[in-house]
Amino acid sequence: MKLLFVILLLRSTTMMTTAHISNANWYQRYPSYPAYCSIPSEMDTRSIPPLSPNIHVGDTRLAHVTAVIRHGARTPWEKMQCWDDYDEIWDCDLTTFLSPPSPNVIEEEEQNSYTATSDAMFLFEKRYDALLLPQENELRGTCQKGQLLLRGYDQELVNGQFLREAYVFDGSNMDHDITMRLLDLKADIRPYDEPILRYRSDDDQRTLMSGQVLLRGMFGSEFVEHAQKHEGQFPIVPLHVADRSKDILDPNRAECPALNDLYDAAVASADFKAMNTSTDYRRLYTMIQKELGVKSIPSPLDCLMTTICTDRKLPDIIDDYYHKSANKTSDQWDATYGNNRFDRLSKLAIQTEVFPFLHNDAIFSKLGMGPLWAEILDEILPIMEGGDRGAARNKLHLISGHDSTIIPLLASLGIWNLDQWPPYASMVSLELHEFIDGRTDRDVFPSYYAFRIVYNGRVLTDQIAGCPDDHDLCDFEVLKKLLQPFAIREGRKCEATKTTAQLLETKASQLFSSSSGMWLYLGTIAMSIAVGFYGARIFKRPSYHGGVTETTEFGGYQDYPTIPSDDDDQPNLQVI
Secondary structure, three states: OOOEEEOOOEOOOOOOOOOOOOOOOOOOOOOOOOHHHOOHHHHOOOOOOOOOOOOOOOOEEEEEEEEEEEOOOEOOOOOOOOOOOOOOOOOOOEOEEEEOOOHHHHHHHOOOOOOOOOOOOOOEEEOOOOOOOOOOOOOOOOOOOOOEOHHHHHHHHHHHHHHHHHHEEOOOOOOOOHHHOOEEOOOOOOOOOOOOEEEEEOOOHHHHHHHHHHHHHHHHHHHHHHHHHOOOOOOEEOEEOOOHHHOOOOOOOOOOOHHHHHHHHHHOOHHHHHHOOOHHHHHHHHHHHHHOOOOOOOOHHHHHHHHHOOOOOOOHHHOOOOOOOOOOOOHHHHHHHOOOHHHHHHHHHHHHHHHHHHHHHHHHHHHHHHHHHHHHHHHHHHHHHOOOOOOOOOOEEEEEEOHHHHHHHHHOOOOOOOOOOOOOOOEEEEEEEEEOOOOOOOOOOOOOEEEEEEEOOEEOHHHOOOOOOOOOOEEHHHHHHHHOOOOOOOOOOOOOOOOHHHHHHHHHHHHOOOHHHHHHHHHHHHHHHHHOOHHHHHOOOOOOOOOOOOOOOOOOOOOOOOOOOOOOOOOOOEEO
């Protein structure tokens, strides 16, 4: 028996009167916020721009878009002790719903049962409130770890509106930019039906719901119209997922052990060691120990951003954004630890996490993202190869993933920087444009197709090697040639080159690199012998959400900071 996941419900009856859900209590504690938070004014800068005029380009037709998103704002993805007085309780306004199968499936499966009736529909609302003190959830309230927040709902709703404004048009109305027309609301096949739409996500709550909210922002009025025509039945959109431990929406180190070797090579490199033993690094570590009262922050970026982006109070010493009650007499701190401590700590965390993705010509990213690139090309290449011109083709491929999806995806193209991190609800659009007349300059565009890459409202196409400067479009053969060596599922050379003994030796050498690491190493051995888990513990390493474990203690245990890693009128779309 199949189950439908209905992943969205707002407990609020707030009406949307603008592009954003109105909540006067959001983003009020600080005068400004990091771009990471994706506050409404930041989201408003990310609309998808039209094609820029180009004397080398004739008439074009938009044939396909792959849209890759990061989930919206969320709770911490693990229980953490960020600083000595960190004691947050996370309660959530969004809940997850489960549904029985659709009526037609019920009739098919239960036709010989006395309970068979298509009217027997109901929903389960998952409420994380079953435990009573002293028992409690890991985040202490009603939220799951890593759960999408209402702020994230708002962000993805805006993303859906951006996609609608850019690519959705009414065939009976010719006002829409002719070069950007992709999804015709008047076509025989509805724009949210397969194969026109393919919706792909991993199996995390925050990604599932983010994609659903985006589609709601994109096709909300059409969903209402559908329900009105089908006796209250809202559309059912197929959702393509995989076992979380097997999925390939980010580099899966468990499935491709060679990624472990590439990661180890990155963190063993001279550049990485220099970055993580710098004077500023040690200065910040001293601050963490003496002023924040913890040995290290287990996941600095997550601690900092889930705190400030949800208007929780930062410790005064790292409050660059000056919470209203913060101590502004920080001359002594500035003299001891330098100024801009929040920004320096977050920048160092970003650099440490991003470094393995970029090291050695982004080989980690290329190997890790090869299967996802192959999946993306599966939807694009048949369009270019022609075949049955009358056959329906995929036009929008929506992929809902993580920061660890976007970073290696763009790093594999050579268009990611060490200081960059995708804010909440970041979005990459890969557009396929077809040249449909003879006026296009074949010296610049030798094939009949070109691509454009837009990231958070900025066109990045001309940053790709082989693409012309200051052009929105680049011949698709450039991208195809770039991806060909690694956009594969088979023959990826995923075999580990290190034996188990070598891996243990590598980890041990990292641990012994400092006196505190040595004592922790010896202590871990003793504990492991007692409970029989030494091998599992020593192999713990960052997984970017897709590997053996989810830890962000980059570089092992060291003598410096371990920094790595609505309204009632809108329908509740059911997702299979």
